[in-house]
Amino acid sequence: MAEPAARLYLVTPVLTDAxxxxxxxxxxxxxxxAAVLLRLGSADERTLINHVKALGPSVQDHGAALIVAVEGEADLATIAARGGADGVHLQGNPASARELRERLKADRAVGAGGIRTKDEAMTLGEAGVDYLLFGEPRPDGSVPALDTVVERAAWWAEIFETPCVAYAPDLAAIPALVATRAEFIALGDAVWSHEGGPVKAVAAAVEAIGDEEEAG
Incomplete structure (x- = not known):
C-alpha cells in the first residue's frame, strides 16, 4: 500500500490545565x-512541565509525537526535556530556532510557525528547524486566506527538503492543501469542535487525504 500523501498534525487550543x-x-x-502541537498558556516552569507530563501520555501512548509551544516567554528546551515531549515549536524567530537546535541537538524536533514572508521561511530553514508550519491561526484567532497558504506551502514543498505543515481551517480545505505536497496537514478547531467529536473528525480528515491521493 502506498504511503499517504500527507499525515495529520493536530493543534490544541491554548491549555491551562490537563x-x-x-x-x-x-x-x-x-x-x-503523526503529531500534536500542545499549546500551553503562560505559567511558571514547574507548572508547564507538569502539564506536559500529564497530557503527554494521551498523545504518545498512541504513537503520535508531542510538540510543545508556550504562550509568552518560556525555556522551551527545559520544559520539553523535563516534561518528556518529543519536540518544541516557536514563532518565527531564527535566533531562537538556532539556540534551540543547538541545545536540543538531534534529541528533539524543533518546529516554527508564525511565518510572515518567504525570506523568513528560508532563514528559519537555514537555522535548522525540522519543519515549518504555514497558515496557523493568528493570536486574535483569525487565519490567513486559504489561497495564500496553498501558494506558500506549494512553493516550499517544491523547492526545499525541510518538511512543511499546512494548516487547514476546516475539513473542506484539506484537498487543496494535500495537493501542495505538504508532508503534514494541521487541524485545530476542525477536530475539537466537530459535531461528531474528535474521532469522527480525524476519520474524515484521513479519508479526505486518501481521496486526494487517489485523485492525484
Missing amino acids: AFAPHLAEACASGSV
Whole structure:
C-alpha cells in the first residue's frame, strides 16, 4: 500500500490545565495522527512541565509525537526535556530556532510557525528547524486566506527538503492543501469542535487525504 500523501498534525487550543487529556486520547486513538502541537498558556516552569507530563501520555501512548509551544516567554528546551515531549515549536524567530537546535541537538524536533514572508521561511530553514508550519491561526484567532497558504506551502514543498505543515481551517480545505505536497496537514478547531467529536473528525480528515491521493 502506498504511503499517504500527507499525515495529520493536530493543534490544541491554548491549555491551562490537563482537562483536555481525554480529547487528545480520543483524537489520537486510531493511530492516524503523526503529531500534536500542545499549546500551553503562560505559567511558571514547574507548572508547564507538569502539564506536559500529564497530557503527554494521551498523545504518545498512541504513537503520535508531542510538540510543545508556550504562550509568552518560556525555556522551551527545559520544559520539553523535563516534561518528556518529543519536540518544541516557536514563532518565527531564527535566533531562537538556532539556540534551540543547538541545545536540543538531534534529541528533539524543533518546529516554527508564525511565518510572515518567504525570506523568513528560508532563514528559519537555514537555522535548522525540522519543519515549518504555514497558515496557523493568528493570536486574535483569525487565519490567513486559504489561497495564500496553498501558494506558500506549494512553493516550499517544491523547492526545499525541510518538511512543511499546512494548516487547514476546516475539513473542506484539506484537498487543496494535500495537493501542495505538504508532508503534514494541521487541524485545530476542525477536530475539537466537530459535531461528531474528535474521532469522527480525524476519520474524515484521513479519508479526505486518501481521496486526494487517489485523485492525484
